[in-house]
Amino acid sequence: MNHWRFGRTGLSVSTSGIGCIPIQRITFAESTRLLQAAADNGINFFDTARVYTTSEERLGVAFNDRRAAIFIATKTMARDRVGIIADLETSLKNLQTDYVDIYQLHNPPSVPRPGDEMYDTLIDLKAAGKIRFLGITQHDLTLAREAVVGGNYDTLQYPLSVLASDDELTLPALCARHDVGLLAMKAMAGGLLDDAKLAFTFLRRQFANVVPIWGVQRETELAEFLALEKDPPEYSAALAERARRYRAELAGSFCRACGYCLPCPVGIPIPTAARMSLLLRRMVAENFLTSEWREKMALIKDCRHCGQCSSRCPYHLDTPALLASEWEKYQTAISN
Ligand code: SF4
Ligand code: SF4
Numbered sequence: 001m002n003h004w005r006f007g008r009t010g011l012s013v014s015t016s017g018i019g020c021i022p023i024q025r026i027t028f029a030e031s032t033r034l035l036q037a038a039a040d041n042g043i044n045f046f047d048t049a050r051v052y053t054t055s056e057e058r059l060g061v062a063f064n065d066r067r068a069a070i071f072i073a074t075k076t077m078a079r080d081r082v083g084i085i086a087d088l089e090t091s092l093k094n095l096q097t098d099y100v101d102i103y104q105l106h107n108p109p110s111v112p113r114p115g116d117e118m119y120d121t122l123i124d125l126k127a128a129g130k131i132r133f134l135g136i137t138q139h140d141l142t143l144a145r146e147a148v149v150g151g152n153y154d155t156l157q158y159p160l161s162v163l164a165s166d167d168e169l170t171l172p173a174l175c176a177r178h179d180v181g182l183l184a185m186k187a188m189a190g191g192l193l194d195d196a197k198l199a200f201t202f203l204r205r206q207f208a209n210v211v212p213i214w215g216v217q218r219e220t221e222l223a224e225f226l227a228l229e230k231d232p233p234e235y236s237a238a239l240a241e242r243a244r245r246y247r248a249e250l251a252g253s254f255c256r257a258c259g260y261c262l263p264c265p266v267g268i269p270i271p272t273a274a275r276m277s278l279l280l281r282r283m284v285a286e287n288f289l290t291s292e293w294r295e296k297m298a299l300i301k302d303c304r305h306c307g308q309c310s311s312r313c314p315y316h317l318d319t320p321a322l323l324a325s326e327w328e329k330y331q332t333a334i335s336n
Contacts, residue, residue, distance in 0.1 A: 001042025001229055006211065007181030009133045009154050011071055011101065013211055015204065016229050017045030019185065020055045022217035025284060028054075028061060034219060035062035039070055041226050047157070047183065047213045048095075049075035049106055050087045056094035064096040073102035073155075073183070075137060081121040088125060102155050102181075104135035107258065111136065111147045119152065137185070139258030140314045141168055148180050160184035160210060162193060162202045162243045163251045172207040187212035189254055191278050193246065196221075198239055200228045205235035253322055254315070261309035261319055266302045270309055273297060274322050277329040289334065300327040 006013040018038050023031040035046070035058065046063075048055040056074060063070055072095060076087040092098060103125065105118060112119035125131045135155035138144040144158050148171070158171060161184070175182040188199050203210050216222045233239075255274035264270055272279065272288075276297065279288055287293075300323045309319040 001226075003044075004209070004211075006045075007154060007175065007209070008179040009102070009181050011133075011181075013045045013071060013181075014043045014229075015211065016043060016200075016225055017047060017183065017211050017213040018043055019213035019215040020046055020048040020059060021052055022215045023058050024053050024055050026217050028058060031058040032062045034216065034222060035059065037219060038216075038222055039063070039066065041222075042229075043226075044069065045071045045073070045211060045213070047073045047185075049077075049104075050091055051075075051077055051106070056091055060094050060096035067097050071101040072097070073104060073135060073157075074100055075104040075106035075135075077106040079108065079118060081117050084118060084121045085125070088130060092130065099130055099132060101132045102135045103131035103133070104137050104155070104157060107137050107139060111143050111150060111152075113150060113152055133181075135181075135183075139256055139260065141171075144171060145174060148174050148178050151178065153180065155181035155183060157183040157185050157213075159186040159256050160203065160212075161187045161189045161199060162246050163189045163254050165251070172210050176209045182210050184210050184212040186256060187214065189250065190256065190275065191215075191281065192250055192254055195242070195246075196224045197228060197233060198242055198246070200225065201233050201235040201239055202243055204228075204232055252317065253325075255317060255319075255322060256315060258314065260314055261312045264309055265306060266299055266304060268299045268303065268323065269296050270319060270323065273300060274317075274319060274326055276326045277333070280330075280333050285333070294334065297327060297330050300324065 002015045003012045004015055046059055048059055059072060074091045076084050078084045078087045122134050133154040136147045136153045137157040138147060144156055147153050148156055156175060172182055184203055187203060193199050203212050214225050257271040257275060259271045261270050303320050303323060305320050313319055
């Protein structure tokens, strides 16, 4: 496994990390095996979040005997001091540790700075030794740039994949200039891409400072990334052409689930509804075929086409059209 310096944190992190959303879907025994296999093969960076249900607990169980050998990043969606402190305490308990390597503000609507309650709370937690470095996750490119240039955060996590725009692909260079560690979330476009070799080489061979956090839930998926790390393929002209085709086909319909489009006046749960066919493929489908979800999805029929969602979407998606298409696919799934 290769390692590189993770921005100004100075941490020597593996060039591939693991994103710990999918492990929520497997048993604790399976997640322990999977996480330990990743660490045994040299992956030392694991990203989770307070809101990923049992994900932190699974990391705690898998790594309580080797905490010092790995780096853990987690996140809080709390927006005030009391909430951030409470979240961190819960995370530490779940993770069976007394410190978090990277503590990230989870997609805040602005970039907190020194003097702001949220930011100052992080500084206090760092002084108390409970967090080592400050991070932020973003879906909004303007805010992501502000966080990098402002110099107050050690790391940024942002969706970067084959489907990223040219503007978004300037982030690695910006982070390198400001010595900020860069984590790529959704490097497989949240499951929209099914080509691990392409997803891997696109980031790994073009940018020398991006740590993708691969969301894996099966040992075969882990094995695929380990093999790619062992012998990283060239980003060939053929792969570049494949990337171009994916982009042309999918970039305009890839909902990143950031939630900036909310609220919808008729109550459509857009971040989930706009990815429903993907969730049915990648998650436990039954969870999204309940009567509760059928009712929520049916709200799409009441869309007023007010345009509020698309005007707020940082990815300029035609959200109502996307929802209509997801509604059609959902009906097919229900009838099968
Ligand atoms: S266009 Fe439809 S989905 Fe979008 S905010 Fe308006 S009602 Fe909701
Ligand atoms: S439609 Fe756009 S704003 Fe809404 S969740 Fe998806 S990517 Fe985010």
